[in-house]
Amino acid sequence: MLEKEDLTEKILGCAFKVHSKLGPGLLESAYQACLKYELEKEGLLVESEVNVPLKYEEINLDCGFRIDLLVENQVVVELKTVEKFNEVHFAQVLTYLKFTGHKVGLLLNFKTKSLVQGIKRFIL
Numbered sequence: 001m002l003e004k005e006d007l008t009e010k011i012l013g014c015a016f017k018v019h020s021k022l023g024p025g026l027l028e029s030a031y032q033a034c035l036k037y038e039l040e041k042e043g044l045l046v047e048s049e050v051n052v053p054l055k056y057e058e059i060n061l062d063c064g065f066r067i068d069l070l071v072e073n074q075v076v077v078e079l080k081t082v083e084k085f086n087e088v089h090f091a092q093v094l095t096y097l098k099f100t101g102h103k104v105g106l107l108l109n110f111k112t113k114s115l116v117q118g119i120k121r122f123i124l
Contacts, residue, residue, distance in 0.1 A: 004104045007044075007075055008121060014038035015108050019115040028081045031110045032068055035079070045072050052100055067096055076105040085109060085120060093122050 018034045032048060039046045047070045054064020069077035076096050080089060085107065093105040109118030 004074060004123075007072055008104060008106060010042060010044065011039065011071055011075060011077060011106060012119065014042060015119075016115055019110055019112075022110075024081075024111045024113065026081070026110070028068075028079050028110070031081070031108075032079050035077075035108075036069060039069075039071060046070070047073075052096070054099065064099070065096065067100070070102075074102065074104060076100065076102050078105065078107050080107065080109045080118075081111040082109055083111065085118075090120065090122075093120075094124075097122060097124050 015035055017038055018031060022031065022034065036046050036048050048068065050067040050070045051063040052065050052067060054061040067076050068079045071077060076093065078089075078093050078096065082089070089107055093107050097103065097105050103124045105122040107120040107122070108115070112118035
C-alpha cells in the first residue's frame with residue numbers, strides 16, 4: 001500500500017498528464033473518465049461516483065452525496081471545471097472527508113491554463 005503522500009503525488013501526476021493532453025474547456029465528466037483511466041493504468045484501485053449514505057436525525061439517505069473519485073479507498077478526489085475555486089468548493093471537500101472518515105482529499109480544477117493553479121490538497 002502506498003503512503004498517502006506518494007499516492008497523492010501519483011494522482012497529481014496522472015492529472016497533469018490528462019490536463020496536458022486535453023487542455024481546459026471540456027466537461028468535468030470527460031476529465032473524470034480520463035483521470036480514472038490513467039490511475040487504473042498505474043495499477044490503482046479507483047471508484048467513481050461513489051454514493052455516500054447520510055443520516056440526518058431519523059432520515060436515512062442512501063445517497064447524501066457522491067464522491068467523484070475515491071483512490072485506493074484513501075484519497076477523495078473532487079474535480080471541477082470552474083473559473084476559480086471559492087470557499088464552497090473547499091467546504092465541499094472538507095465535508096466529504098468529515099462524513100466518510102477519509103483523511104486526504106484533492107480538489108482539482110481542470111479549467112485552468114496550468115493545472116498547478118487548480119490544485120488544492122486537504123489533510124485532516
